Amino acid sequence: MEYQFILVENNYRKHIALVQLNRPKELNALNLQLMLELKDALEKLDKNEEVRCIVITGNEQAFAAGADIKQMESRTAIDLLKIDQFETWDQIRKTKKPVIAAVSGFALGGGCELAMTCDMIVASESAKFGQPEIKIGIMPGAGGTQRLTRAVGKALAMEMVLTGKFISAEEAKNAGLINRVVPEELYLEEAMKLAAEVCQMSPISIRLAKESVLKAFDAGLQEGLYFERKNFYMCFTSEDQKEGMKAFVEKRKPDFKGN
Numbered sequence: 568m569e570y571q572f573i574l575v576e577n578n579y580r581k582h583i584a585l586v587q588l589n590r591p592k593e594l595n596a597l598n599l600q601l602m603l604e605l606k607d608a609l610e611k612l613d614k615n616e617e618v619r620c621i622v623i624t625g626n627e628q629a630f631a632a633g634a635d636i637k638q639m640e641s642r643t644a645i646d647l648l649k650i651d652q653f654e655t656w657d658q659i660r661k662t663k664k665p666v667i668a669a670v671s672g673f674a675l676g677g678g679c680e681l682a683m684t685c686d687m688i689v690a691s692e693s694a695k696f697g698q699p700e701i702k703i704g705i706m707p708g709a710g711g712t713q714r715l716t717r718a719v720g721k722a723l724a725m726e727m728v729l730t731g732k733f734i735s736a737e738e739a740k741n742a743g744l745i746n747r748v749v750p751e752e753l754y755l756e757e758a759m760k761l762a763a764e765v766c767q768m769s770p771i772s773i774r775l776a777k778e779s780v781l782k783a784f785d786a787g788l789q790e791g792l793y794f795e796r797k798n799f800y801m802c803f804t805s806e807d808q809k810e811g812m813k814a815f816v817e818k819r820k821p822d823f824k825g826n
């Protein structure tokens with residue numbers, strides 16, 4: 568698949584893949600083609616053994632200003648049902664490798680939802696998060712009412728969803744929506760640093776650990792604990808577990824191979 572609206576840079580040496588949303592004139596509004604490209608790229612990177620972590624970014628001005636309103640304007644409910652507009656967001660959620668959003672500028676509507684679908688968010692001081700769909704006569708449709716509420720709690724989520732107000736990166740950090748806030752010139756570098764830290768761990772335990780944390784959103788406590796325990800035991804089938812523990816005993820850095 569040729570990509571028109573995203574750029575993919577694969578740094579094999581560091582095991583990090585960088586995906587950049589690239590519709591700058593439209594503030595990276597997420598049209599169907601862009602989302603299909605993103606889905607395709609993530610599926611390929613997820614299968615690529617050289618890649619251990621994926622970073623998704625936009626540009627300084629916008630991570631993404633939401634789903635493409637011009638493309639949606641004349642759609643009917645049945646059109647959306649047939650196109651399955653938000654199916655691509657589900658696919659992103661299914662990515663097994665860790666995905667980090669590096670956000671600067673606007674992360675609105677579907678853009679905020681895309682960032683929240685990622686596993687961690689690093690933001691620049693200029694980042695603005697919001698679910699402004701209410702202002703155009705709709706409501707969030709790609710996880711905004713669910714993921715935002717789980718992340719920041721009912722009070723703030725309700726206010727953001729019902730008034731469309733934006734919050735700053737600092738507010739988002741204080742509310743527990745994002746991991747880090749850094750000056751604008753550093754947000755991508757900081758996200759890459761975080762990715763590099765993750766890449767040093769065993770890809771197998773990273774995968775099982777990510778799966779287990781996400782399970783906390785879908786399961787009750789007992790089911791989640793049971794799932795976690797199974798994944799914990801599963802780590803002991805890997806060579807990386809032997810290497811990790813041996814390296815600790817020998818007081819050296821582990822060399823994880825992903826086996």
Ligand code: CAA
Pocket residue numbers: 592593594596597632633634635636637638673675676677678680699700703706707708709711
């Ligand atoms: N869809 C389509 N085009 C968009 C867009 C979007 N979501 N957001 C911005 N653009 C386009 C603008 O139309 C404009 O294009 P033209 O120059 O051709 O007119 C260009 O990007 C620049 O935007 P502005 O001139 O509006 O820039 P600004 O700095 O004055 O304002 C903004 C920036 C506050 C982000 C404003 O563009 C805005 O409010 N955008 C829409 C945000 C929004 O409502 N997002 C939710 C979309 S619905 C959704 O996402 C549903 C869901 O749950 C998935």
